[in-house]
Amino acid sequence: xxxxxxxxxxxxxxxxxxxxxxxNPQGLHIKTYWDGKEGVFHFQPEPYHTxxxxxxxxxxxxxxxxCHSIGTAVAAAYQAxxxxxxxxxxxxxxxxxxxxxxxxxxxxxxxxxxxxxVKEMGRRKTIVTCTIYANDTExxxxxxxxxxxxxxxxxxxxxx
Amino acid sequence: xxxxxxxxxxxxxxxxxxxxxxxNPQGLHIKTYWDGKEGVFHFQPEPYHTxxxxxxxxxxxxxxxxCHSIGTAVAAAYQAxxxxxxxxxxxxxxxxxxxxxxxxxxxxxxxxxxxxxVKEMGRRKTIVTCTIYANDTExxxxxxxxxxxxxxxxxxxxxx
Numbered sequence: 001x002x003x004x005x006x007x008x009x010x011x012x013x014x015x016x017x018x019x020x021x022x023x024n025p026q027g028l029h030i031k032t033y034w035d036g037k038e039g040v041f042h043f044q045p046e047p048y049h050t051x052x053x054x055x056x057x058x059x060x061x062x063x064x065x066x067c068h069s070i071g072t073a074v075a076a077a078y079q080a081x082x083x084x085x086x087x088x089x090x091x092x093x094x095x096x097x098x099x100x101x102x103x104x105x106x107x108x109x110x111x112x113x114x115x116x117x118v119k120e121m122g123r124r125k126t127i128v129t130c131t132i133y134a135n136d137t138e139x140x141x142x143x144x145x146x147x148x149x150x151x152x153x154x155x156x157x158x159x160x
Numbered sequence: 161x162x163x164x165x166x167x168x169x170x171x172x173x174x175x176x177x178x179x180x181x182x183x184n185p186q187g188l189h190i191k192t193y194w195d196g197k198e199g200v201f202h203f204q205p206e207p208y209h210t211x212x213x214x215x216x217x218x219x220x221x222x223x224x225x226x227c228h229s230i231g232t233a234v235a236a237a238y239q240a241x242x243x244x245x246x247x248x249x250x251x252x253x254x255x256x257x258x259x260x261x262x263x264x265x266x267x268x269x270x271x272x273x274x275x276x277x278v279k280e281m282g283r284r285k286t287i288v289t290c291t292i293y294a295n296d297t298e299x300x301x302x303x304x305x306x307x308x309x310x311x312x313x314x315x316x317x318x319x320x
Contacts, residue, residue, distance in 0.1 A: 018209050018217040026208040028219075048186040049178050051254075057178040058255045059188075059226045063219025094211075095218045099259045 005031030006075040009086030019067035030064060032071030032116070036079060039072035039116035045108055056106035061132060064114055065142030066098050069128035072116040073146035080121065093126065093146035106132065106139040124148050165191030166235040169246030179227035190224060192231030192276070196239060199232035199276035205268055216266035221292060224274055225302030226258055229288035232276040233306035240281065253286065253306035266292065266299040284308050
């Protein structure tokens with residue numbers, strides 16, 4: 001298990017993501033700890049992250065899966081290139097597709113555990129799977145298609 | 161177009177959802193206005209709902225699609241049964257599956273428009289599609305499988 005989350009190696013200027021940016025005070029601060037085979041993240045939802053009383057909001061679950069899976073794609077890509085995370089040129093991905101199957105109601109008040117793996121890694125596209133557990137019960141299963149882009153600075157401009 | 165959002169007809173006790181509950185002060189207050197064929201919702205993200213600088217966070221987009229699509233399923237089901245929304249017995253759905261394709265970066269600072277339709281309606285399962293536009297550009301397309309449950313009170317208990 002790495003000591004640092006992959007998100008801690010993202011450049012300061014782009015570390016503002018509501019999901020995983022360390023420089024977003026209102027954000028969720030999702031952090032992916034990658035051990036070379038699996039990404040792990042523990043998260044305690046706030047009481048207001050509710051759907052119905054007692055159940056975690058599905059949009060929060062989707063958010064956790066999204067950033068944790070992108071973090072997994074980034075960490076795995078540095079590893080595949082034999083490079084330390086955070087070294088330049090920056091490796092960066094955006095979400096192309098997010099799929100979440102809600103398998104069981106996720107109880108609120110319990111620490112959630114996310115575990116992710118790389119299912120496929122291509123030159124431009126990496127598919128990451130991610131499962132959320134609460135009290136060892138599998139509550140949701142996600143799949144994210146992560147698209148490699150040249151930079152997150154000016155993302156959305158031509159040639160990105 | 162109905163005057164009231166479908167979420168305004170949800171019972172007080174369960175209207176606490178982070179996405180669409182009117183009784184969740186920290187929540188997003190997603191509201192679905194259903195005209196009999198289409199559900200519409202306008203939303204202005206906050207500056208902190210960012211992914212990278214200038215782009216809306218994908219987890220927020222997933223959250224908007226989730227609650228707006230569930231609201232659409234509920235509204236369409238009352239219509240199919242020829243009943244006024246909010247009449248008892250309550251019609252309620254939970255999310256079984258959520259899929260979001262991110263087609264274009266969603267610019268932050270722009271009002272987003274969500275439009276939803278019912279693709280399939282079964283006895284227990286309704287599939288809703290939802291598109292998010294910014295400045296008339298299609299930014300994301302979602303599909304939600306909504307599962308009808310007998311009640312949101314005690315959801316997660318056997319027989320729900």
